[in-house]
Amino acid sequence: MKKLTTAIVLSMSGLVATTAMAAPNDHDRHGNYPNRDVRPVNVIHKDDHHNVWRAGQVVPHEYQHSRYAIDYRAHDKLTKPGRFQKWYKVNGNYVLVNEQSHKIIKVVH
Template sequence: MNKLVSALVFTLGTAVTASAIAAPAYEHRYDDRYHAEHHDHDWKKEDGRWNDNRYKRINPSRDWRVGQTLPRGYDSSRYAVNYRDAKRLHKPARNQQWYKINGDYVLVNERNNRILHIIS
């Protein structure tokens, strides 16, 4: 009886292993819904290389307009500047702050984060 059970277990184990080895490789397919939901960045092929547009350099004087909301990543103190440090900046009014972003100065209303003025 013991030999019969051992032989049965060996046969089943061999069959499972053989079927796992012979199984076709899993093919990963992207349908448009999956891609749109989980990959919100754009990839473009330029000069034979894939570039991710999430990390492109922002040019505020070209990409932003007065009245728009300042993007969330740029309202940090690392971009904030004192108006006295640059000759071209006027004194900001109450609840306003100057930010220097990639060489451009942006005046922002601190209450609603709206762009008030852009100097390139």
């Protein structure tokens, strides 16, 4: 009888131990570890881009793509770009950009 009781107690303790290990880890959800990496994000709406493009600013990375590049000869109001310069059309604006520094040289609305 003593062996049967010992076997039951050991099996029950094994069952309790496995359920404790399978419990979810909620240590992060108590607010003890504040996230200090949160930075405010400036949201620019599509309609606000005409206010954003200014000479001297750096063109955002998502607009530094060849799909925005245009041929200046197809447009009457654009001048010939200099060396290391390229015209981009973004949201109806024509932006002359230095290809090396990605800074805006000129904006034509």
